[in-house]
Amino acid sequence: xxxxxxxxxxxxxxxxxxxxxxxxxxxxxxxxxxxxxxxxxxxxxxxxxxxxxxxxxxxxxxxxxxxxxxxxxxxxxxxxxxxxxxxxxxxxxxxxxxxxxxxxxxxxxxxxxxxxxxxxxxxxxxxxxxxxxxxxxxxxxxxxxxxxxxxxxxxxxxxxxxxxxxxxxxxxxxxxxxxxxxxxxxxxxxxxxxxxxxxxxxxxxxxxxxxxxxxxxxxxxxxxxxxxxxxxxxxxxxxxxxxxxxxxxxxxxxx
Numbered sequence: 001x002x003x004x005x006x007x008x009x010x011x012x013x014x015x016x017x018x019x020x021x022x023x024x025x026x027x028x029x030x031x032x033x034x035x036x037x038x039x040x041x042x043x044x045x046x047x048x049x050x051x052x053x054x055x056x057x058x059x060x061x062x063x064x065x066x067x068x069x070x071x072x073x074x075x076x077x078x079x080x081x082x083x084x085x086x087x088x089x090x091x092x093x094x095x096x097x098x099x100x101x102x103x104x105x106x107x108x109x110x111x112x113x114x115x116x117x118x119x120x121x122x123x124x125x126x127x128x129x130x131x132x133x134x135x136x137x138x139x140x141x142x143x144x145x146x147x148x149x150x151x152x153x154x155x156x157x158x159x160x161x162x163x164x165x166x167x168x169x170x171x172x173x174x175x176x177x178x179x180x181x182x183x184x185x186x187x188x189x190x191x192x193x194x195x196x197x198x199x200x201x202x203x204x205x206x207x208x209x210x211x212x213x214x215x216x217x218x219x220x221x222x223x224x225x226x227x228x229x230x231x232x233x234x235x236x237x238x239x240x241x242x243x244x245x246x247x248x249x250x251x252x253x254x255x
Contacts, residue, residue: 024086025192028102029181029215030168035085035189039161040107041059042081057144058134068134069125070111075118079111085131088215091123100214102165112162115155118143127207173217177254181216182226183251186236188191203243 014212025037043051058081062070069080072092087104101123104110117138136144145152172181191202209223216223227243230236235251237244245251 010013019187022177024105025085025250026102026105026165027188027192027215028165028169029099029172029185030165030188031171031184033188035164036091036188036192037105037107039109039165040105040160042107042109042154042158045157050150051146053138053148054144055134057140060138060224061133061135063127063131064132065127065131066130067127069127069131070121072121072124074119074121076111076114076121076138078135078141079109079115079116080125081109081134081136082106083132083134085133087131088126088128089123090126098210098214099217102168102204109122115159116145177220178216178222179226182212182223183230185212185215186243187243187248187251201245201248203245204241 026040028036030036043054046054058084063085069087082104084106087110089101089104089110092098093102105125111121115138139152141155145155165235172184176184186203189203189207209220209227213220213223227236227238231238234246237246
C-alpha cells in the first residue's frame with residue numbers, strides 16, 4: 001500500500017472473522033448471471049481457525065464513501081478483503097475517460113492479480129459507501145499461502161473468479177453493441193439487486209445514469225436517451241426511484 005493511500009485510510013482494531021452474511025452482489029458485465037457473485041466465497045474454503053488466523057495477520061481499515069483505496073499506477077503491496085461496504089474498480093484512459101470494471105461487495109478481495117507484490121495496479125479502487133477492509137500485506141500473504149494450504153487454494157479460487165469476470169467483460173465489450181450491453185446490465189441489476197413484482201422485475205435506481213454509462217462504455221446522455229427509447233417500446237417503465245422491466249426474458253433480445 002502506498003504512503004498516499006495510508007493517509008486516506010483509517011486503521012481500526014482487528015476483530016475475529018464472523019460467518020459471512022448475505023450482502024449485495026457484485027455487479028459487472030457478464031453473460032453468466034449465476035457466476036456474478038462467485039468470488040464472494042473467498043474465505044469459504046477456510047476453517048474458522050484458519051480464517052481467524054488470516055484476519056489476525058491483516059490490518060483492519062475503514063474507508064469513507066468517495067475515498068480511494070488504491071490508484072492506477074500504485075505499486076502492488078498486498079490485497080484488501082472487503083468485509084463491509086462496496087468498492088468500484090475502474091480504469092482511466094490517457095484522456096481521463098473512465099470505464100467501470102466492477103462493483104465489488106463483501107466477501108470479495110481486491111488488489112490482484114499480483115497478490116504477492118511487485119508491479120503496479122492496472123486500475124483504481126474507490127469506496128462508494130463507508131467500507132471496512134482487511135488489508136493483507138504481500139509478505140504476510142505469501143507466508144500464509146506457504147504455510148496454510150487452504151489459504152493458497154483460496155487465493156487460486158479468488159484469482160480464477162477475477163479472471164472469469166474480466167474475461168466476461170472483454171467478451172461483452174467485443175461482441176455486444178452498447179445497446180445490448182445496457183440491456184444486459186439491466187437484466188443483471190434486476191437479477192442481483194432487484195425484486196420481483198409478478199412477472200416483472202423492479203430495479204431500484206440507486207445507480208445513476210452516469211454509473212450505468214461507465215459500466216457499458218458510453219455517456220450519460222446516451223444512456224438517458226436509450227432508456228427513454230426502451231420505455232417507448234414497452235420494454236421497461238421508468239418511474240420515480242425505479243426501473244420496471246416489463247418482460248425480463250425478452251429484454252436482451254428485443255434491442
